[in-house]
Amino acid sequence: xxxxxxxxxxxxxxxxxxxxxxxxxxxxxxxxxxxxxxxxxxxxxxxxxxxxxxxxxxxxxxxxxxxxxxxxxxxxxxxxxxxxxxxxxxxxxxxxxxxxxxxxxxxxxxxxxxxxxxxxxxxxxxxxxxxxxxxxxxxxxxxxxxxxxxxxxxxxxxxxxxxxxxxxxxxxxxxxxxxxxxxxxxxxxxxxxxxxxxxxxxxxxxxxxxxxxxxxxxxxxxxxxxxxxxxxxxxxxxxxxxxxxxxxxxxxxxxxxxxxxxxxxxxxxxxxxxxxxxxxxxxxxxxxxxxxxxxxxxxxxxxxxxxxxxxxxxxxxxxxxxxxxxxxxxxxxxxxxxxxxxxxxxxxxxxxxxxxxxxxxxxxxxxxxxxxxxxxxxxxxxxxxxxx
Amino acid sequence: xxxxxxxxxxxxxxxxxxxxxxxxxxxxxxxxxxxxxxxxxxxxxxxxxxxxxxxxxxxxxxxxxxxxxxxxxxxxxxxxxxxxxxxxxxxxxxxxxxxxxxxxxxxxxxxxxxxxxxxxxxxxxxxxxxxxxxxxxxxxxxxxxxxxxxxxxxxxxxxxxxxxxxxxxxxxxxxxxxxxxxxxxxxxxxxxxxxxxxxxxxxxxxxxxxxxxxxxxxxxxxxxxxxxxxxxxxxxxxxxxxxxxxxxxxxxxxxxxxxxxxxxxxxxxxxxxxxxxxxxxxxxxxxxxxxxxxxxxxxxxxxxxxxxxxxxxxxxxxxxxxxxxxxxxxxxxxxxxxxxxxxxxxxxxxxxxxxxxxxxxxxxxxxxxxxxxxxxxxxxxxxxxxxxxxxxxxxxxxxxxxxxxxxxxxxxxxxxxxxxxxxxxxxxxxxxxxxxx
Numbered sequence: 001x002x003x004x005x006x007x008x009x010x011x012x013x014x015x016x017x018x019x020x021x022x023x024x025x026x027x028x029x030x031x032x033x034x035x036x037x038x039x040x041x042x043x044x045x046x047x048x049x050x051x052x053x054x055x056x057x058x059x060x061x062x063x064x065x066x067x068x069x070x071x072x073x074x075x076x077x078x079x080x081x082x083x084x085x086x087x088x089x090x091x092x093x094x095x096x097x098x099x100x101x102x103x104x105x106x107x108x109x110x111x112x113x114x115x116x117x118x119x120x121x122x123x124x125x126x127x128x129x130x131x132x133x134x135x136x137x138x139x140x141x142x143x144x145x146x147x148x149x150x151x152x153x154x155x156x157x158x159x160x161x162x163x164x165x166x167x168x169x170x171x172x173x174x175x176x177x178x179x180x181x182x183x184x185x186x187x188x189x190x191x192x193x194x195x196x197x198x199x200x201x202x203x204x205x206x207x208x209x210x211x212x213x214x215x216x217x218x219x220x221x222x223x224x225x226x227x228x229x230x231x232x233x234x235x236x237x238x239x240x241x242x243x244x245x246x247x248x249x250x251x252x253x254x255x256x257x258x259x260x261x262x263x264x265x266x267x268x269x270x271x272x273x274x275x276x277x278x279x280x281x282x283x284x285x286x287x288x289x290x291x292x293x294x295x296x297x298x299x300x301x302x303x304x305x306x307x308x309x310x311x312x313x314x315x316x317x318x319x320x321x322x323x324x325x326x327x328x329x330x331x332x333x334x335x336x337x338x339x340x341x342x343x344x345x346x347x348x349x350x351x352x353x354x355x356x357x358x359x360x361x362x363x364x365x366x367x368x369x370x371x372x373x374x375x376x377x378x379x380x381x382x383x384x385x386x387x388x
Numbered sequence: 389x390x391x392x393x394x395x396x397x398x399x400x401x402x403x404x405x406x407x408x409x410x411x412x413x414x415x416x417x418x419x420x421x422x423x424x425x426x427x428x429x430x431x432x433x434x435x436x437x438x439x440x441x442x443x444x445x446x447x448x449x450x451x452x453x454x455x456x457x458x459x460x461x462x463x464x465x466x467x468x469x470x471x472x473x474x475x476x477x478x479x480x481x482x483x484x485x486x487x488x489x490x491x492x493x494x495x496x497x498x499x500x501x502x503x504x505x506x507x508x509x510x511x512x513x514x515x516x517x518x519x520x521x522x523x524x525x526x527x528x529x530x531x532x533x534x535x536x537x538x539x540x541x542x543x544x545x546x547x548x549x550x551x552x553x554x555x556x557x558x559x560x561x562x563x564x565x566x567x568x569x570x571x572x573x574x575x576x577x578x579x580x581x582x583x584x585x586x587x588x589x590x591x592x593x594x595x596x597x598x599x600x601x602x603x604x605x606x607x608x609x610x611x612x613x614x615x616x617x618x619x620x621x622x623x624x625x626x627x628x629x630x631x632x633x634x635x636x637x638x639x640x641x642x643x644x645x646x647x648x649x650x651x652x653x654x655x656x657x658x659x660x661x662x663x664x665x666x667x668x669x670x671x672x673x674x675x676x677x678x679x680x681x682x683x684x685x686x687x688x689x690x691x692x693x694x695x696x697x698x699x700x701x702x703x704x705x706x707x708x709x710x711x712x713x714x715x716x717x718x719x720x721x722x723x724x725x726x727x728x729x730x731x732x733x734x735x736x737x738x739x740x741x742x743x744x745x746x747x748x749x750x751x752x753x754x755x756x757x758x759x760x761x762x763x764x765x766x767x768x769x770x771x772x773x774x775x776x777x778x779x780x781x782x783x784x785x786x787x788x789x790x791x792x793x794x795x796x797x798x799x800x801x802x803x804x805x806x807x808x809x810x811x812x813x814x815x816x817x818x819x820x821x822x823x824x825x
Contacts, residue, residue: 012572014640018579021637025586039732057568059688060732084571105575108582 004050004119005031009041009066010082011058022108030115038066045070049077051118053102056083056090064094071097075136076128078118078316082106091186092210095177096217099135099316101184114318121315130304133276134312140173141271142218143236150174154209161205165197169260170240172268177217178203179265180317192320195257196264230274230284238354239267245350249381250343262326262347268313269306269327273298287355294355295331307331342378345371349382448539449506449516452523454532455494457482469516469539471509482535486518494522497533506537515540551791554783555711558718559659565684569651577644580637587634590625597621654680658710668701671709671748675739678713686721686737689728690754695740702748702818708791712800715784716752716812723756723810735809743818747798750814758806767802792816 010016016034023032035041038054038061045052052070056063067079081094084104102114125131150167153159168174175196181187182199187207193199200208211217246263250256274280279301286297295305311328322343330344330351345367352364364386372379443450449466453459459479467474470485482488482497485506489496497520504518516537523532597618604610657677679692686692717737724735735755742749759767766772770786785800792800798816 012576014643015572015576015579017636018576018583018640021583021633022579022586024583057688059734084568084575104571105578108579 003029003031004122005033005048006051006053006115007041007044007049008032008034008082009036009038009052009054009058009063010034011037011055015055019111023112026112030119037061038063041066042069045074045077048074050122051078051080051115053080053082053115055104056081056094062090064090064097067094067097071136076131078122078135080114080118082111092215092217095181095211095215100318101186103185106185117318118316121312121318124315125312127304129276129302130309130312133272133309134316137272137275137313140177140218140268141275142173142220143171143232143239144220145233145236146171146174146239147212147218147220150212154205154212161197161200164205164208165200168200169196169243169264170236172239172265172271173218174212175261176265176268176313176317176319177211178208179261179319179323181211183317183319192322194320194322195261197257230280235267235270239264241354242266242347242350245354245385246346248385249346249350249378251381255343258322259343259346262323262343263350265314265323266310266327266330266347266351267306269308269310272309272313273302273306276302293352305331340370342371342374345374346378346382349386353386449535449537451479451482451485451535451537452532453482453497453535457488457492457497460532466537469508469514469537470506486535494533497535498522503540504537515544547790550783551711551787554787558711558714558784561718562682562685562714565682566651566655569684570648573644573647577641577648580641580644583637584634584641587630587637590630591627594618594621594625594627651680658714666703666705668703669706669709671699671702671704671750672696672741674706674710675713675741675750678710678717679739682714682718682721685718686724688734689725690721690735690737693736693738695738697740697742699741699743699748700818702816704796704816705791708795712788712791712814713750713752715788716814719784719812720752720754720756720810723754723758725756727755727757744815746817746819747815748818751811752814753809753811755809758808759802759804759810760806764804768800 008016008019010019013036016036020032020034023030026032033044033049035044037058041052041054052067054063054066061069063081063083067081070077070079078100079098080100080102081091081098082102082104083091100114100118102111106114122131125134146167150164150171153164153167168178178196178199179193182193182202187203193202203211243260243263246259247256250259270280273283283294283297283301286292286300287294292300295307298305307327307330311324314324314327325341326343326347328344329340330348349364349367349371352367368379368382368386371382443463444465446463446465449469450461450463451459451466452461459482462472462474462479464474466472466479472479479485483490483492486500486504488500500518501520502518504516505513506516507513517540519536519538521534523534525531597614601611601614601618604614654677658681675694675696717739720737724737728735737755738751738753740751740753763772763774768785768789770783772786789800792798792814796816798814800812800814802810802812804810
């Protein structure tokens with residue numbers, strides 16, 4: 001495989017020289033370029049790079065603007081910020097375009113580890129179109145009613161953290177971006193944050209409010225491409241019910257919040273496919289006709305399914321492994337079901353029941369059997385849910 | 389004639405009646421008068437008590453003196469403030485309470501209106517705002533004076549708090565910038581040392597190889613194989629590169645540590661410049677410290693030109709002067725930022741120091757947009773700010789002016805040309821040996 005090309009941009013020559021030496025050991029693994037300032041870096045971007053690592057505050061063009069330029073010109077590039085800047089205004093500006101964050105100062109091993117993860121996230125996507133969809137995703141579509149409700153709750157001083165978390169957990173766009181940020185070193189210095197409520201605590205309601213109400217990170221769904229076959233209200237309903245079903249299946253307090261979050265962000269895959277080139281309306285019609293499962297119809301049209309798209313974005317954003325795993329494996333269950341975790345099985349069962357495809361391939365019954373082997377109580381709850 | 393006799397009884401009776409009616413009338417009149425007198429006196433009593441209550445409720449000290457400055461009357465606030473008893477004779481003379489020259493007239497007292505200090509029982513001195521008015525009972529001659537003294541300690545405390553708050557605000561703003569300033573050298577120092585660690589391990593491996601070669605020198609057939617291994621290792625390690633880069637890495641690491649140390653000691657010098665009392669201070673050094681602390685505020689938008697003259701040590705409160713310098717430099721940077729925005733162009737901040745006569749003069753000039761005519765009057769007003777809500781409290785220049793004028797007996801002025809820039813001039817006496825405040 002070709003060595004991935006990594007472009008480092010900073011306004012301090014000393015900093016670049018330090019990086020160049022400390023990362024020298026990896027010169028056979030990566031092709032690295034170190035450039036002083038965004039203006040001089042642009043020609044290198046034009047030559048094509050896989051990963052860009054940039055400082056934020058620089059004289060002339062700042063890092064956020066540079067990343068926006070890179071995103072527009074080369075949407076499949078992984079964009080990482082390496083900054084020690086504590087001012088959140090500029091950070092919020094870069095949030096919409098950056099995949100990863102590295103705090104300055106970071107140790108060499110931490111930088112190497114983060115870059116290796118970024119390289120792995122890229123390698124995990126084989127399909128070029130999927131890569132374009134995932135890395136080029138400009139704004140995260142939010143559902144208009146949910147967005148309005150979250151905004152209203154954030155403006156109302158009487159809203160509790162619980163109420164806001166409940167509402168956010170019904171919008172894949174807001175929930176996944178919230179997790180993205182709360183897992184970045186920009187806000188979090190602790191363990192992976194795998195659920196919406198913890199993410200809100202890490203970020204703080206004030207920052208979250210600024211993000212939702214002020215920044216341009218979110219785009220309202222119906223301002224994006226309009227799909228004749230898909231009603232926004234259908235998507236809204238889906239996200240809420242998936243999240244609730246997952247909550248019902250996983251009652252262990254250690255799992256509930258994560259399960260609900262998996263359910264909430266699951267549909268980000270569908271939203272990504274809709275943004276990409278391809279005909280999602282055809283998928284929707286096929287699913288409605290009852291001849292194929294959603295994933296199968298997607299693979300027939302795009303070559304990949306919503307689960308893979310969601311997992312690819314989760315990997316690009318460095319979300320916790322528990323979420324990535326459930327998203328990545330739930331749709332390809334038939335390949336090797338013994339390796340699939342309970343969370344992925346639960347997600348697939350919920351989705352199939354929700355789509356009314358429980359009878360289509362007889363899969364739900366066998367999946368409930370698989371789940372029962374792993375956790376009898378979970379199996380009983382799934383059976384009860386399937387009977388309704 | 390005996391005609392009088394029978395009538396006289398009747399007449400007498402009538403007279404008696406009249407007299408009795410008169411008495412009754414008189415009695416009722418007396419009663420009326422007594423009653424109205426009683427009411428009047430009660431009213432008088434009430435209004436006296438009312439006046440007393442007003443005097444005692446007053447939060448300001450009230451002292452009434454006669455023409456000779458003898459205390460005639462005080463209110464409760466006066467005793468609370470000074471600690472002396474309420475009775476006029478328990479009070480000392482006015483000159484014991486205030487700085488009044490012996491033989492001062494009422495007019496002299498009136499001239500004392502304004503800031504003053506009141507001496508209390510036990511010798512404590514309290515800052516007060518004094519208001520003296522002539523007390524006149526006849527047309528032409530003053531019988532005394534009414535002095536009202538307002539305790540200024542709370543106001544002074546609030547002013548100090550405001551000044552402290554502004555200092556904290558500016559330090560808070562600086563903190564983010566300082567973090568950024570420190571993060572960069574730490575990053576490249578760490579990276580350089582990480583390289584040195586790897587390079588040392590590599591060189592040790594090579595040395596081991598050479599050692600092995602030396603050890604097996606007697607058996608010659610082994611040597612050529614080992615030489616080949618060593619050449620490969622040398623190639624892999626890229627010894628020429630490593631040897632060339634090691635001194636640079638060491639220099640960079642030392643430079644990084646130096647930069648962090650400079651920033652940290654500047655922060656220390658800025659935040660704790662040694663007490664709040666006036667002392668003889670090096671103003672050029674203070675300017676350099678302040679520039680170091682707020683480097684992040686200007687380095688992306690301006691270069692700094694220093695024209696520092698030979699200065700004697702200046703008698704001042706260094707912490708306060710630092711705060712003034714910081715405000716002027718940060719304002720200059722913001723003015724330039726407003727012009728160059730994110731165009732990548734940079735402006736210039738020129739800081740000059742010079743001694744003119746008895747005065748130290750510091751000028752801070754920027755190449756910003758200048759101050760528009762219509763707001764020049766208000767630049768030093770407290771709470772006046774052109775920055776967006778949340779970006780500044782509008783206290784910076786107001787407090788800077790107070791520090792310079794009230795605290796150091798100096799002046800703070802500016803000249804500004806719209807479209808060209810602004811120059812602030814700070815001027816304080818160099819060798820003042822007594823506190824001005």
